[in-house]
Structures are given as C-alpha cells and as structure tokens.
Amino acid sequence: MMPSVKISIVVGMTAALGLSACQSVDNAAGRATVYEDVGAPGRVSGVGIESQDIVATSDKMMRDMLANPTLAGAATPPRVILDAAYVNNESMQRINKNLIVDRLRVGLQRAAAGRMIFVSRENAEMVETERELKRAGYVDTATSGLTRAQAGADYRLAGRINSQQGLDRGDGTASRYSQVTFEMIDLESGVIVWTDMYEFKKSAQDDVVYR
C-alpha cells in the first residue's frame, strides 16, 4: 500500500472517530395536536390522579349508585345534590374536584332516566334572582309556573380524596396510593345511604439523571 493511501486511511479514521464522539442533538420540532383517549394513560404521566382515574372513578361510582335501591329504586324518585362542596381533598394531589363530581353527575343524570332528581345547590343564587324577578313582575312566570320555594334535597354527596406516597431513597422509585371515597348522606337523618370507594396505587421511577 502506498504511504499516501495509508495516511489517508489514518486521516479518515481519525476524522470518523472524532465525529463519532459528537452525537447530534435533536432539537425536535414539536408535535402536532392529537386527540387522546381520556380513559387511557397519556404520553405524559406521573403517579397522581390522571384522566383515566377520573373516568374510572366516576364510572364505577355511577354504576354502583344506579344499583342502589334507596337511590335508584324508590317509588318516588329521591332528590339528590351532587356537587363538590362536601368532598374534601386531603391528598397531596392538586386537583379540581369538579372534574370527578361533574362527570359523575352528568353520567348519572343521563343513565338514571328519572329514577333520581338532581338539585343544583351551586346555582341557588342564580335561581333565587330569577324567582325574585318573577315575583316582582319584572318578568312573567314562564311556562312551568311558580313554586313556593326552591327544591329541597333528600341526599347529598360527601367524600374524601386521600393519598399516601413513598419514595425509595435507594433507587428513586415513587409510589403513591390514592383513595377516593364518596358517600350519599340523608339530609334529614344524617344516615349514610350509599358509599363506595375507588383506590389505586401507582409507582414510577425517573431516569437516573434526575435522582
């Protein structure tokens, strides 16, 4: 082999080695919006309550409430208040409780088909304003007529969101147990007429560069 050829090979190898030492850095151009299944884990996830948990929790509660004879089998459909006012978040998860409760109420109202009557206490002020306008004669009585008072309720939703988290100092694995408990309380007697719980535990381990 000619010396110049040998030297060219050395030059080539040197350059190749040198270049291979540099890995190209991919500055990704981003990713267009895609719709994802709300009932499935998303691309970005942690160990807390996520959309699939909200869907699963509200679905489970809804099925269970519909199977409860006191709530869904009474001769006179009971009036219920389903909002988050008495659902207490004691967990370490920041959450908008309405995400769970609204989904539960909407699903339940559609599936109950008249077996329960839903009373909105959140909007009581709005209703009161309209009632006053009607009674003062500023507006007419509309089509359904007047009632003596706003609807009272037989039962109201209460509940608690709780969690317990541990971190393994050895390998950085985070594990969180979450528990969502809902109850329907009799607004006269205080008796709990229905209760259900949804619980799950998730664990995950960050890449070592974050530990």
Place this chain on the structure above:
Amino acid sequence: MNRYRHRLTGPCALVGLLALGGCAGVQEHEKEASVPAEQMQAYLADKPARARPLYATVLQQGERNAVLNHMRAGLAAFELGDDETAARSFDLALDGIEAVYANNEEAEQARSKFIKENIKDFKGDAYERAMAYYYRGLLYLRRGDYENARASFRGGMIQDSLAEDEEFSQDFALLALLDGWASHCNGDDALAAESFAEARSYRDTLELPNEDHNLLLIAESGKAPVKLATGGYREALEFRRGGGFVAQTTRFGVAERAVSGRLAEDIYWQATTRGGREIDKILAGKAQFKGTSDTVGNGLVAVGALTALSAGNTSGNSGGVALAGAAILMAGMVAKGVAAATTPEADVRYWDNLPDRVHVATLRLDDPPATGTVTFRDPGLRPDTGVDAAIVTAGRCSVMWARSESALEVPPLAPNSSAAAIKSGEKQ
C-alpha cells in the same frame, strides 16, 4: 519521502482535532431559539410588563428550560400581584416536575460521555422542586383554596424525601407548617394539629399558630443558593450562599400590632443537605474517562513524536519508523480529542430568584387591612430595611408576603441556562 510524510502529519492531526473539538464547546441544545416577533408579542401580551423579559426566555429556551423559566417568571408575576399568571406558570412547572422521565431521549443523552448533563429537561434539585410547590401553595392560600394549598405543600415535602442521609430526608419545616396552616384555615383541626407537630419536630424553634389566628405573615430574605461546578473537570456540584440582605430577624407590623417572625426555613441548608445524587456517579465516571483518555493521549503523542524523530537516526527502514511514529502520534491525538470531547460538567442551572431563608409569624386580626410592613434586620452588619407588603384575604384567612430582594432583579436568562447565559455570567 520523509519530507512528504512530515508534510502530511500536520494536516492529519489537524483534521482529527477539528473533528473532535467540534463538540467540546457550545452544544446545539445550549443555544437559544429565534422566535418570530409576532409569536413573541402574542405570548407576552397577557404577561405583566415587568416580568416580560423573563417570560420571553420561556419561549426562547423552549422545553429544556421550561420548568426553570416558569419558576423564575412565575415568582416575578407573584411578586407583581398577578396571581393568575403566576399560578399558570407554577402549574406548568409542577407538571414538568411531576412528569416521570422514563425512556426519555434527552435524559438518555445526558448520560452520554459526549453530551453535557444540561441537555436534560430541567426539573431542579429537591429544594427547587419543593419551593415551586411552596409558591403554588401560597397562591392557593391567597385564593382561599385551602385544600389545594395543602396538597401543594404536601407535594413539596415529598420532593424533599430523596435525601441520601435519612436524617435530612423530608425535614422541610416551612412546608409542614404551611400544610398545617392550610388545614387550620380549612377547619380541619385534627389534620392541622398533626402537621404542626410535624413542623415542630423538624424545627423546634417554630412558633405554632393559635387556634384563632387568621393572618399568615411571611418574610423572605437573601438570595438563592448558587450552584457551582467544581472538581478537575467541573464534574462536581457544590453550593454557596447567594448573599443579599439575609435577615437574622424580621418584624411584621399590621394594624398597629407588631410581631417577630421565626425562622421557618433555610433554603441554602435544604440545598446542601440533599447529599449525593445518582447522577454524580455518572459524572464522576465521565471525568475519570476524560482523565484517562487525556493521559493515554499524552503518552501516545510523546511516544509517537519520539518514534518519528528517531527515524532520521535509523539506518535501515527509516520510512517505516517515521510512518509508525506518525500513526502513534495520530492515535494519541485521537485519544486527546476524545478526552476534549468528553463532557463531565455538572448541570449548574439554578433558580436564582429564590430567597435564602423564610421567616413566618401568625396573628389574629378581625379585619385585616390591605397592607402591612416588614422590617428585615441584620444587626451590626446592615441598617434595618422596611418594606410595605400587600395583605390578601380570601376565605377564612389572610396572607401577607414580602421579600428583602426583589424576584424581578435577575437577568432575563437563568444562570448557566444557555451558552449566552454562561457568557454573560463570565463577564460579571
């Protein structure tokens, strides 16, 4: 023939070194992106004017520094009283902190010998993550959402659990105290008592709120802990105090009442008691590789040069000896090039508008006024400094928050967050 070979040895080495040296300096991910003016304008339109330089950096530095930049900009918005913007920023920062980075490409690259650790998306060290939860919690308190405030403070305490030394694991007294305060304001007395006891177990000098207290007073003083890269190859992470007006004591004045603050947290202490990290072992390995490659390279270069020089004294195959010498020299340069391209530097990006310490007090006040005052004291070293502070009331409780150092007085780019930030840091 010899002259010919000598002529080629130089270019040969040059090509190799140029190729190797290309990745030793600024890497692609360390550059700011150019953002179209209209896009920037639209993004900044709803941001508070004085915090816009910090928000501009959010766009320019993209995902890699998104958590860091939202922490800085969010805190600036918080100080300006734009709680809605601040909350959005801290929510985004916490989303990044809480996301689990498994099978992440950038994280994998951060472990590579030839790519700097700072390619990874910033999530901050434990104390920075905990402080992001702290500010998000304060924002919830200022909105009267005590349950989510409590969740935030609890989330922050979890971040503090990773300390290598069990003694310093989850000992963030400030967060435990505020966890209790949020429960207290929410009427969850049993939970409040539990958290107050926990806070006291971390710091026995804390003064706990009375049952009828409804005003939380917070004074932050001093500047953020500074991260430094030390060691032979800047592979080790160290901290030093950031300086500024670090108050030894604080005094709150509200509606003609005065109360002393108690030290609730020393952020620098929290930063330094984290202990060793797993990534430190990787960086130490990179540094060792770099040192070994360099030493081997030096040896080969010396042997190669001597061999090539000795070719003239060789009576037989002097051309072969010279070529062998050139090849050894080249191998040595390749090894040195690899050493130069190895990047063991520790990631020293940090949240620079954090305080050094936090003092807290509580009071009972039936009708809190809109403002109060805080006096920061560092007796014998500086004159007292007094600042006015807004009192925000929502729900059952009120919050007054003040700082000795403004969160707005930081450069647009976080320290060491990009090539430009490093350059401007060197100039200072």
